[in-house]
Amino acid sequence: MVKVVSLGVEGRLGNLDQIAAIHTNIIKNGQEQDHFVVFELLRACSRFDAIDYAMEVFRRTRQPNVYVYTAIIDALVACGSSYHAISSYVHMIENSVCPDNFVVNSVLKACALELDLRVEFDDMQKVFDEMPQRDIVATTVMISSYSEHGLVDRALAVFDLPKVRDTVCWTAMIDGLVRNGEMSKSLECFRQMQREGVRANEVTAVCMLSACAYLGALELGKWVHSYIEKYAIKVNHFVASALVTMYLRCGSIREAERAFEEAKKKDVST
């Protein structure tokens, strides 16, 4: 355990050195103001938790465009500095950089994070409402953050807005219902998803299987299992353990063992 931690730190420092080396090269090549290059550099910093370095790179950028702002906001969100992420967005607007849906979605995430500290949802809803055109990703962010805070009705209200909803959006809603104990509503939601012809993925399957486990709905659980096989949904360890748990809760020890063996055979990864 101790070894893993120290390896992690060493690896991180090594990578930070690499980033610094890359940065030096960028400066040498006169690409320090190249938005595309800065964007990639900021993302690299974020991947290695080098937020201070990212801030320094950002500060050196004279006229950041919307991509550069998105990268720094994402980096701030990733390290939990939702307040600074929101400030950066305000800064962007003040500098007359036109926002796109991507950066607004990043701010939505920051707002959602901020809600863990305060209890005011209106700012988030306002950002969402004032988007130039709402997209499905923003809707999904709203659904999952409302659900996370137990506000299922508000999640459902947002879910009702778009004309077309994709797999991820449906899954976020189903997950929200499951996590808030609205099991039968989650089943109904899944059925509606099927009716509208939206394909489920491995995340949807996990949510459904946990609802089935909770309700002891063996038949539906089996149906989901066959759906997984029919559409070759990848059985990662989430799906594998959800299958086993579902069969166990439904009292089908034999099926649980079979699912377990099946997963072992397939060498379940990630």
Next chain:
DNA sequence: ACTATTCGCG
């Protein structure tokens, strides 16, 4: 060019 969804296990 960038954004969204899953309970982890010794």
